[in-house]
Amino acid sequence: MVSPSVLVLLAWMAVPLAMTLYFSLIRYNLLYPGDNEFVGLENFTFFLTDEGFTAGMTNTLLLVCSVLLISVVVGVLIAVLVDTPFWGRGIVRVLLISPFFIMPTVSALVWKNLLLHPVSGVFAAVWRFFGAEPIDWFSTYPMEAIILIVSWQWVPFAVLLLMTAMQSLDQEQKDAARLDGAGPIAIFWHITLPHLARPIAVVVMIETIFLLSIFAEIFTTTGGGPGYETTNLAYLIYSQALLQFDVGLASAGGLVAVVLANVAAIILIRMIGKNLTDKA
């Protein structure tokens, strides 16, 4: 009974993968129609020896790690802060998580043209107000600017998860600790943080998967440049397929990226998944 659906699913997955595999083994440049000979692993060697490849790898890692670090640290702090009741907490919570619901392209455009623009941006206006020279973010600190934009988008996701988790924290346990003379820092360190360990693990896992393929923010702001400064693997593959029209090379790159993503996933599941089940 299940076999038809399994077959459909298999075809759904296997056909694109098989086509990518096939394309990666032939010479396939859109600008040279009819010249599709079998070239073996040439596309792979070209992709792996491309100057952009090392840059793409380092930038992907840098981007994922920095955004993860920022969203976990800032996320925990914000979640703990808004856990104590105060006037207008509902509105503050909604505002805190709203950046997550903005489309990546839109938020990138807003950051590029309204906030970080060296002539007309809000930041430039503030800089000038204090008599400082405005910073041209996307050419002087391109990677930092991208990390800033992506973090702005993904911190709310962490806040959302951690905020919900905070609500299940046993209030009596905290009261008992307070009676025993524990200060707020000790309570945070020994009660809150261990309680948040599992939601943090979930945040890390889900965000890693999405951050590996960040594209829209880079495309709209820096176009992978200047130089290779903000080219990550996703952007590199895009540039080969659609700016250089080399489908063969891009397919090889796509397969390399699939392997790398799987390696990352296995490591994550080994480390975090185990952590999750152990404590259950």
Place this chain on the structure above:
Amino acid sequence: MNIKNTLAGCIATGMLAISTVSSGATTVTVGTVNNGDMIIMQRLSAEFEKQHPDIKLDWVILEENVLRQRLTTDIATNGGQFDVMTIGMYEAPIWGKLGWLETMDNLPEDYDIQDVIPSVRDGLSANGTLYALPFYGESSMTFYNKDLFSKAGISMPEQPTWQQMSEFASKTHDPENGIYGMCLRGKPGWGENMALLSTMVNTYGGRWFDEEWKPEINSPQWKEAIGFYIDLMSNYGPPGVSSNGFNENQALFSSGKCAIWVDATSAAGRLLNPKESQVGDSVGFASAPVAVTPKGSGWLWAWALAIPTSSDAKEAAKEFMLWATSKSYIELVGESDGWASVPPGTRASTYDNPKYVQQAPFAALTTQAMQNADPTDSTLEPVPYTGVQFVAIPEFQSIGTQVGKMISGALSKQMTLDEALDSSQKIAEREMKRYYK
């Protein structure tokens, strides 16, 4: 009851109207660039639709780099998404030779193809066959702000040199008041920063390839030209140069923020138009700057309309193209938007028209620049390729885009000039080894 009846009536007539439109009309999808002249074309096309009730136009207007990518993937995969494509002198002969474009023969008598400037016609042909109809043609020239120049007590010669540019920029540069000495393209892309930079390399005596097709991107001439450009822009350029393209610079110059701008002649009309420019009264024009040799110092380009063979509305598409590139269209723009705004650089008759010559002080300079630009002889040393600001081979799109990216890296000081040019050289060598036989 009454309301219900009227409502039903409305819906019925509405559906009738929709069905008559959809049954009779052919839809022509036009892909074009978001440059000012094309925006005017889109606005005025209502006129065309009025004349041809059986043709409905569907517009896809995109930024240059994005448009190229959409059009190239569509035509190469035989996608058939577009019926009219806006392409340039680089694509027309290459795509035409591949059999991707409809030939432009059997044009009606009153279209007067002989009126089209010969260098433009040649640039859009391969082996004597025309593959696209020119919408506007351009070379490059120097724009400067006369007010700022007289304030600084300097004057622009008719044929400036790049060395003088740097001197003029230093005298007019006043960032405290939001005025920058020099605006040039910095946005990476073979049709963006590399268009200008190729002409700089040409005039400094450099070339893309030697006669054996070996790239020469890290030659001393390239180093001198690109090094000069980077110094110029870091000292006297506006902030954010590495993301400024043609449209961004036009906005900066026309709001009075730039003293000098070297770019396409086609911007001239808009800089004079008081509706679009705050500096209309003080724009001055001069030839594109030269250095070692005048050869290849100004580019030659035409944006043209072409029909991909995959189109399913070729007749209607051709009808539209004939309208948009005709003498009467130029007349129409002249009447509605002023003569200085008509699409320049395609027809001799435009330059014979006293109304145009009178309102467009840059007309003579434009034709002169377009005549001087010779795609078959644009470098000091001999080369195996044609093209002034591009190399007419399919690999160039990839090479030019990547080199543009490297140079924007050097411009924003993320790498040194030598690193950028050495990587560029390596990229070009790899690309040529892989595909050129």
